[in-house]
Amino acid sequence: MKKKLLFVLLLNLGITSVSHAAQSVIAHDDSNNILELQRLKYGNDAIVIGNINTSISETIKIKPDTAEFSITFITEGTTPTIASNSNATGMKTLNEYLNKLGIKNDDLTTVAYQNYENEKQQPTADQAKRYNSTFTVHANMTNDQFFNALKLLDKNNINDIKQNPESKFYIFNIEESSDSIDKAKQLTQQKYQRIINELNKLGISNISIAGYDSKAISDKTELVKKYYVQNTIQIKVADFTLIGKIIAKAQELKMMVNNDMNYQVSDSEKNRVLAQYEQAIYNKLAAKATRLLGQQYQLGFPTNLNSDENSNIYSVQARNYGYTQKMLSAQAQNFTEDSIDIQPPSEFSITLTMSGSFEVIKAIKQ
Incomplete structure (x- = not known):
């Protein structure tokens, strides 16, 4: 809630001129200052007998006159300078376009500016694709046979050996890779046969192939550092x-329009509209106070007036009309200004409450 004392309205009602005149009288005789002030206001035919307080509320419709939203521009480069220069060039192009539309630099605010770097693995340019072939092997062996087999498997870079708790078979993979699927499979078969022959020499003969898998291996990668500038x-x-x-x-x-469109009523527009309504609302306030007094008393000048209005309604988040999601999409198409659906709220409702204290006067019979 925002409260203000309505000095302007009091001024329009002539209170200020009476106060200045009263100061001259009060300076001559402080003991009679209250009576002299009352005579200046109401003459000799009325006397102030008290005060009456009342208030009144009115709903005022007001249209938003400003909108605010943000745009984020992210650029990358192999060096910080390249990323920064690219960002500056793009933002300069946008600012020049905004100035042509009549948007002043004072209406543009940098809310975030960040430099950062990121490292990621990416395929090398000259690396050919490779393929991997895998045999999953089951072997039944005693504990003594297992320890002897373990040495053999270690020599062949087979280090992941598990045992099925139900069948008691030991499970391990034999794999090879090459630049073609057929070649990878052939190498794996040869490696399998060589290992099986060695395991047979150790007395391990209950061996079987339980599975086979063949797939492309990811390209060889290298660590690449990129630099970024994010400007909003x-x-x-x-x-x-x-x-x-x-x-x-x-x-x-290639900039991102953020989903933060916000419609507002500026202070100047708000004050302009409220000024149009304050006099009318004051008249209703005075009429209400008069009705409360009845016919035997008269309503005097206000001693103070206050106006309260709800200030939380001057900013309203716009609905998401879809354009921001399209802008974020990797498949974003080229938009024209006519294809973007902009629907600002038609008006806001402001509840203005005016309260005041009025002097109550009574006629004096001469």
């Missing part, structure tokens, strides 16, 4: 017809 600016727009143009331009420049 907030744009304030007073002409809603420009929003679609800005969004289309941002998409053209």
Whole structure:
């Protein structure tokens, strides 16, 4: 809630001129200052007998006149300078376009600027694709045979050996890779036969192939460091017809329009509209106080007036009309300003409450 003392309204009612006149009288005779002030206000035919307090509320409709939203631009480069220069070039192009639309630099605010780096593995350019062939082998052996077999398997780089708790078979994989599926399978068969022959010499003969798998191996990769610049600016727009143009331009420049469109009523517009209603609401407030007094008393000047309005309604988050999701999509198409659906709220409701304290006067019979 926002509260203000309505000095302007009091001024319009003539209270200030009476107060200045009263100061001259009070300076001559402090003991009679209250009576002299009352005579200046109401003459000699009325006297102030007290005060009456009352309030009144009115709902006022007001249209939003500004919108704010943000745009994020992320650039990358093999060096920090390349990433920074690329970002600066893109933002300069956007700012020049915004200036052509009549948007001033004061309406543009940098809300976030970040430099960061990231390392990731990526395939090397000259690495040919390779394939892997795997035999899953089951072997039944005693504990003594297992320890002898373990040495043999270690020599062949087979280090992952498990035992099935139900069948008691030991399970391990024999695998080889090559630049073709057939060659990988052939090498795996040869390796399998060689290992089986050695296991047979150890007295291990209950051996079988339980599974086979063949697949492409990921390309050989290398660690690559990239540098990034992320720049987010907030744009304030007073002409809603420009929003679609800005969004289309941002998409053209590969920028991201964030889902934070916010419609507001500016202070100047709010004050302009409230000023139109305050006098009418005051008249209703005075009429209400008069009705409460009845016919035997009269309503005097207000001693103070206050106005409260709900300030939480001057900013409303817009609904998501879909364009931001399209902008984020990797399959984003080229938008035109006419294809972007912008639907600002038609109006806001403001509840204005005016309260005041009035002097109550009574006529004096001469």
